[in-house]
Amino acid sequence: MPHTIDMPGRRLNVLLLHCHDLGRFLGCYGVSTVDTPCLDRLAASGVMFSRAFSTAPQCSPSRASLFTGRFPQQNGVLGLTHARFGWDLLPDERHLARLLKDHGYVTSLVGVQHESRVLSDEAVARRLGFDVVQTGGRGEVVADRAIDRLARFAEVDRPFYLQVGFREPHRLPGHRDPMGVMGFIGDHMSPYDERGVTVPGYLVDDASAREEIAELQGAVRYMDACVGRVLSKLDDLGLTDNTIVLFVTDHGLALPRAKCTLYDPGLEIALLARAPALGWQGGRTVTDLVSGIDLVPTLLDALGLPVTADMAGISQVPAVRGTTHRPHPAIFGQLTYHDYYDPRRCVRTGSRKLIVNFSSAPSIMDGSQSWHRRCTPRVEPSSLVASHPLAELYDLDADPYEMLNVVDDPQYAADRVTLLSALYRWLAEVDDPLLAGPVRSPAHPEAMRALQHGMERP
Secondary structure, three states: OOOOOOOOOOOOEEEEEEEOOOOOOOHHHOOOOOOOHHHHHHHHHOEEEEEEEOOOOOHHHHHHHHHHOOOHHHHOOOOOOOOOOOOOOOOOOOOHHHHHHOOOOEEEEEEOOOOOOOOOHHHHHHHHOOOEEEEOOOHHHHHHHHHHHHHHHOOOOOOEEEEEEEOOOOOOOOOEOOOOOEOOOOOOOOOOOEOEOOOOOOEOOOHHHHHHHHHHHHHHHHHHHHHHHHHHHHHHOOOHHHEEEEEEEOOOOOOOOEOEOOOHHHHEEEEEEEEHHHOEOOOEEEOOOEEHHHHHHHHHHHOOOOOOOOOOOOOOHHHHHOOOOOOOOOEEEEEEEOOOEEEEEEEEOOOEEEEEEOOOOEOOOOOOOOOOOOOOEOOOHHHHOOEOOOEEEEEOOOOOOOOOOOOOOHHHHHHHHHHHHHHHHHHHHOOOHHHHOOOOOOHHHHHHHHHHHOOOOO
8 A cells, every 4th residue: 555654744735626628818928809718817916827828738648647647658647537438547657636545635526526546436546546525517616515525625724626527618519500510619608708809829810710719718608617617616715725736638620720639729737737836827828838747746736745757747836936946948738639540749849849640630620529610720721631640840939830841941950950860759758658669558459359259348
């Protein structure tokens, strides 16, 4: 059994709030038409990371990195964890909940769990290290459960870790219109356009896009209100001063040329932190490049707990404090499986992005999950039906929406060589399975068993 250390005094509590498919679509990140007063207040009273990126542009791999401090190639989650997709954390991987539980924390999860196999709540609790797990539920149900857990924690003389996952603003599978569009709102949400709408610059700004973005803004507004209820309860219980509050999303917006792509709109994430006891307050902004793998080592460092050598991320505590530190010179992203096999890897510096494509899959994996798009990418029509080029290089200063591939431009030859070398070194460091050839899906052995032994279930 893991060893639990004796604590010299009660450690800080941890409240980690997260949601689906948000990117940085918040007022505090400059989106003036979205109504997010609760998260804006959190940013104004804490610390905002302005250039944080996920390790992957889809749900499970990005979350597995957030909660282990390791890349998907290291923790084993190279695709989705539900249904037949079947990816899961490797047996020896240690979730943040397990790490904190081993140091005396009482741990609970409410809402979304998508970083490990989608099993019963009891099985998830055993696998990840939670004392109590309650998955599922739309936003207000998740908020109710989180509020109940906080009230219980307030009566216990132990530090707590509460992980609260909101599904919103993920598109809602049960709400497709006759054209096959999966929208952002259900009967518990309404579109929001009282301040207008913000159509991201990589999309065509037309009536159809504005209709869809109004839905997205409504879903984000709903999620923000649910987060606000949880934060208000933390205040009411007198727990704010001794609690580290983190808010993070998994990856970018569920819009074409964002989610499921390695362009910045697919990888960008919001990351907010507040901890009055540590001086994490005052509305400061960290502008360094930050990766999702940094969340766990940052939190452990802030709590005075050991950061193990196998973690790929680095602590951002020095950056938050404003003391001397060495930020990431570059961050790395990957896509292997989502709806289908589409192996891609990327490296991003402050001003350049290099993507290498290992297949000739369609140039854009569409994250809208719909037969009919309401938003259209702002690229040449031929690009929507093209296959991936071998490599893509973008000058992010001159071309922030990554529209012009300059990989063959002689002016960028030195950048191309430097970034190709950096990406290859990273693949070797994380022992990327692509170095040995194509990556096999968990569905492959299942299909082989059916061929060899029939379709009977064990």
